[in-house]
Amino acid sequence: MMDAATVADQFPEPVLAIDDGGAVAYANDQFLDTTALDRDAVTGSSYTDLDRVFAEGFSRLRDAVSVVASLETDERHVQATVAPADGASAERVGARVTRLGDDRDASVLVVLRAAADQSGEPFDESLHHEMVSLSSDVLTIVDEDGTITYVSSSVRRVLGYDPEDLVGESGFDYQHPADRRKVADALTEATSNPGEPVSVEVRFRHADGSWTWIESTIRDPRENDAIDGLLVSSRDVTGRRGRQRDQERAETLFENTQDALFVVDVGGGADEFRLTRVNGAYERLTGLSNEQLTGRTVEEAFGPDDGGDIAARYRECVTRREPIEYVEELSVPEPGSHWDTRIAPVVVDDEVVQLVGATRDVTTVREREQALERSERLLETLPVGVYQHASDTDDGFRLVNEKMVDILDAESKADLRARPVASFFADPSACRAFVERLTERGVVRDEHLRLETLSGDTIWGSVTAIAHEVDGETVYDGAIQDVTERERYEQRLESQRDDLEVLNQVVRHDIRNNLQLVTAYADMAADHVDDAGRAHVGKIQEGASQAVELTETARELAGVMMTEETTTHAVGLASVLEREVAELRDAYADADVTVAGELPARTVLANELLDSVFRNLLKNAVQHNDTDAPAVTVSAEPRDESVVVRVADNGPGVPDSRKEDVFGKGEKGLNSAGTGVGLYLVRSLVETYGGRVWVEDNDPRGAVFAVELPTVEV
Numbered sequence: 278m279m280d281a282a283t284v285a286d287q288f289p290e291p292v293l294a295i296d297d298g299g300a301v302a303y304a305n306d307q308f309l310d311t312t313a314l315d316r317d318a319v320t321g322s323s324y325t326d327l328d329r330v331f332a333e334g335f336s337r338l339r340d341a342v343s344v345v346a347s348l349e350t351d352e353r354h355v356q357a358t359v360a361p362a363d364g365a366s367a368e369r370v371g372a373r374v375t376r377l378g379d380d381r382d383a384s385v386l387v388v389l390r391a392a393a394d395q396s397g398e399p400f401d402e403s404l405h406h407e408m409v410s411l412s413s414d415v416l417t418i419v420d421e422d423g424t425i426t427y428v429s430s431s432v433r434r435v436l437g438y439d440p441e442d443l444v445g446e447s448g449f450d451y452q453h454p455a456d457r458r459k460v461a462d463a464l465t466e467a468t469s470n471p472g473e474p475v476s477v478e479v480r481f482r483h484a485d486g487s488w489t490w491i492e493s494t495i496r497d498p499r500e501n502d503a504i505d506g507l508l509v510s511s512r513d514v515t516g517r518r519g520r521q522r523d524q525e526r527a528e529t530l531f532e533n534t535q536d537a538l539f540v541v542d543v544g545g546g547a548d549e550f551r552l553t554r555v556n557g558a559y560e561r562l563t564g565l566s567n568e569q570l571t572g573r574t575v576e577e578a579f580g581p582d583d584g585g586d587i588a589a590r591y592r593e594c595v596t597r598r599e600p601i602e603y604v605e606e607l608s609v610p611e612p613g614s615h616w617d618t619r620i621a622p623v624v625v626d627d628e629v630v631q632l633v634g635a636t637r638d639v640t641t642v643r644e645r646e647q648a649l650e651r652s653e654r655l656l657e658t659l660p661v662g663v664y665q666h667a668s669d670t671d672d673g674f675r676l677v678n679e680k681m682v683d684i685l686d687a688e689s690k691a692d693l694r695a696r697p698v699a700s701f702f703a704d705p706s707a708c709r710a711f712v713e714r715l716t717e718r719g720v721v722r723d724e725h726l727r728l729e730t731l732s733g734d735t736i737w738g739s740v741t742a743i744a745h746e747v748d749g750e751t752v753y754d755g756a757i758q759d760v761t762e763r764e765r766y767e768q769r770l771e772s773q774r775d776d777l778e779v780l781n782q783v784v785r786h787d788i789r790n791n792l793q794l795v796t797a798y799a800d801m802a803a804d805h806v807d808d809a810g811r812a813h814v815g816k817i818q819e820g821a822s823q824a825v826e827l828t829e830t831a832r833e834l835a836g837v838m839m840t841e842e843t844t845t846h847a848v849g850l851a852s853v854l855e856r857e858v859a860e861l862r863d864a865y866a867d868a869d870v871t872v873a874g875e876l877p878a879r880t881v882l883a884n885e886l887l888d889s890v891f892r893n894l895l896k897n898a899v900q901h902n903d904t905d906a907p908a909v910t911v912s913a914e915p916r917d918e919s920v921v922v923r924v925a926d927n928g929p930g931v932p933d934s935r936k937e938d939v940f941g942k943g944e945k946g947l948n949s950a951g952t953g954v955g956l957y958l959v960r961s962l963v964e965t966y967g968g969r970v971w972v973e974d975n976d977p978r979g980a981v982f983a984v985e986l987p988t989v990e991v
Contacts, residue, residue, distance in 0.1 A: 281377055281384040291370075291389040295324045295342060302384055311370075311389065313363035324387075328817045331366045338387065341374040341397070350474060350494045351376055351414040351510040354622050359389070400665030417509040421468055423460070426506055435491075435513050453480035453488055460493075467495040467507055471558050478514060490515040527899035531574045534635075537562045541620075541632040547595040550588055550632070562638050573677050594620050595629045604639065615640045641748070645675070662738075662757035664814075667750065670699040670708050684759050686730035696731075703735050704728035715744050715753060725764060728757075737764035737796070767828045784831070812856070845966055846988045848883040850913065850920060851876040858911055861899065865907070868899045873912035879920045881986040883966045890962050891922070893955035894982050898926035919968070919987050927979040936972040959984075 285292035291308035295301060301319050309316055312330040319327075324342070328335040334357025341353035344877045351377045360367040373388040410603040415435050424447050426439045435540055449457050451812055456479035456747060463477040475495045480488040493511040498504045531538055537559035542551045550974040560566050561919030565578070575591070576584030586605065594601050600621035620634035656663045662681035666674050673694040674681075676862075687693050702708035707726065714738045715721050720743045728738045854876055862870050881887070898909045904927055914921045940960040963984055971980040 281386060284377065285386065288388060293324065293387040295385045295387065297346070297384070299323055299325070308389065311361065313361035313365065330359050330362055330982055331362055333358040336418050338372055338374070342385055342387065345374050345376045350496070351416055354498050415511040417511065418504060418506045418510060419448055421507045423464060436481060436489060451482045456480055463495050463975050464507060467497045471497040471499040487512055489914065490518045511619065532555050534558060536635040536637050539634050541591065541634070543595060543629050543631060547629070550591045553579060562610070579607065579609065588910055591620065593634055594622055594632060598622055598624065598629060606731050613640070614638060615643055664757070665752055665754050666698045667752055668712065670712060671697045674698060679756065684757060686732040686734065692731060701728050703729045712753065715742055719744055725760065736761040755833065845882045845884050847880040847991050850881050853887050854891060854911060854913070854922065857888060857895055859908070861895045865899045868907040868909060870909045873910050876913050877915045877920060879915055879988050881920060882989045883986060886962050890959050893959050894924045897955060898924055898928065902926055902928035904928065917983050921983055921985045923981050923983045925975050925979060925981040927975065930974060931972050931979055931980045939972060940970065
């Protein structure tokens with residue numbers, strides 16, 4: 278790398294080199310000829326003394342030198358007028374101001390060129406390359422769309438690319454997506470304000486794939502025809518941003534942590550420890566302010582007794598040169614207070630210059646822990662779960678016994694203490710309501726609550742609890758018994774009672790009505806034994822047939838209701854549908870029963886009662902049809918893990934308000950215009966198979982009953 282004088286002498290143009298102190302370090306012969314100055318008179322003088330040879334524009338030149346020297350940008354171009362010292366004619370020149378080197382100690386070069394030549398031959402490219410390579414900044418020229426037309430070789434050092442890798446590329450493609458709008462706005466601003474620098478910090482993708490933070494100064498140098506586009510000077514500020522981020526993070530943590538933090542200067546050969554800073558938590562917990570502590574020794578701040586003990590601990594840390602932790606008894610905020618303290622040394626040039634520490638008041642915690650330890654020893658032998666928690670259910674349990682660990686399926690007591698109390702309730706609102714009732718009443722006995730274990734299972738717990746005051750705080754002590762099996766049994770019994778009531782209504786009401794029909798028409802048939810009586814005999818037969826069907830449905834329904842656990846297995850769907858369609862055609866010759874498409878060869882999870890599902894749906898489509906020519910269409914739609922069977926009819930359809938009710942218990946004949954217990958049986962069976970059933974509208978009229986069943990591989 279050439280020094281400034283060597284570089285300057287390579288230029289055919291006038292060149293002035295200015296050192297970091299603003300003195301003229303060197304002027305080449307061309308500069309001396311142009312200005313009619315003597316080298317000895319110029320060298321070592323302040324470059325600002327040269328204003329005498331500039332008839333106009335020296336202030337712009339001075340500003341450009343200042344900006345480049347301060348590292349704000351790598352290069353500036355200005356216009357000025359040179360008036361030689363010997364009185365020769367003044368000449369308009371363009372001045373390029375650039376920096377050699379990557380720090381503030383680098384020299385600044387001022388290269389002059391006659392204004393008339395600004396559109397002529399460019400500066401010598403080898404010299405330009407030498408100057409640019411000396412800069413730590415990446416110099417880039419981009420057009421208004423962000424396409425890179427030039428990039429300096431320093432891009433290798435900063436971003437890992439060869440210049441030719443980037444020329445012709447869109448700079449936006451290399452910028453972080455979150456920063457692209459910011460860059461576009463900066464380009465627009467620079468274009469709108471020619472000559473004015475616009476700075477922006479963005480992330481640029483390094484050649485190794487990582488993101489590098491760069492600070493870019495963008496300028497539209499329209500006064501310089503040699504630069505076609507926007508000039509961008511960029512430098513790597515990743516380290517600086519990292520340091521700023523770390524400093525901001527540390528400051529935020531220092532001021533917002535719940536622990537009391539402090540900083541102590543070490544002096545006098547580790548014989549003097551003077552507090553320099555404490556955070557807000559320290560002031561709040563100790564009752565001592567920064568003003569009371571800052572600049573004071575620990576003996577002055579805490580008194581000779583406590584201060585002497587504190588100094589001894591600090592001295593131990595300095596000697597050991599490693600963090601130490603201890604519990605100390607101090608007189609702040611009141612006598613007998615216990616503090617859990619941790620301190621660590623700060624070493625600079627192999628000398629401990631500071632201590633940083635964190636402390637927390639554990640007085641109340643220690644007392645409570647001792648009481649809890651006694652309680653835990655007494656409660657571990659109980660066969661029920663025992664707990665204690667505070668009013669804030671977002672906090673964990675304060676006390677649990679081993680039975681609680683077992684009930685809530687935890688690995689340890691620590692698992693239960695680490696999670697909010699409310700998280701063990703299946704419904705968080707139920708937790709709040711329970712605590713409110715307990716607070717109001719003072720005691721709750723044998724209340725059944727739905728709880729959720731750590732394994733995700735829902736259980737029922739019978740909870741007895743009391744609310745009481747401890748040190749002015751409401752706490753809750755309780756005992757839990759797992760009554761899940763009992764609760765489930767009671768729910769099964771209740772459900773079975775309801776179901777049996779439905780069956781009882783069916784037997785007592787619907788079947789009785791049909792039998793009344795049989796009786797009535799039989800009476801009529803007794804008086805009509807000729808041809809006219811055949812119609813009545815037909816009615817008798819129809820009523821008897823319906824009665825048989827209803828009793829069959831009732832039998833199947835009773836079987837479903839009385840079974841505690843349904844056994845399922847793989848059933849071929851197509852054979853069941855084909856069999857039931859054939860039976861419907863035989864029973865209702867006037868009905869048009871068709872199968873749309875080919876039934877899929879899928880097996881579903883069901884049992885022998887699957888026939889009843891489709892028998893009820895198919896007969897329902899005919900029996901409740903209000904047309905002279907009932908039409909029923911059966912189709913099946915295979916899905917990834919299920920199959921949907923649709924039974925469509927051209928009957929009256931089902932209003933939206935009734936689409937859910939048609940599956941209700943006892944809809945037929947029980948003060949309702951529903952479609953009978955058969956649909957209730959359909960839903961009951963389908964849901965035991967893990968499927969679902971619903972009603973859709975048919976087009977142009979009628980209803981479509983859809984059944985989705987899970988498929989199973991055989």
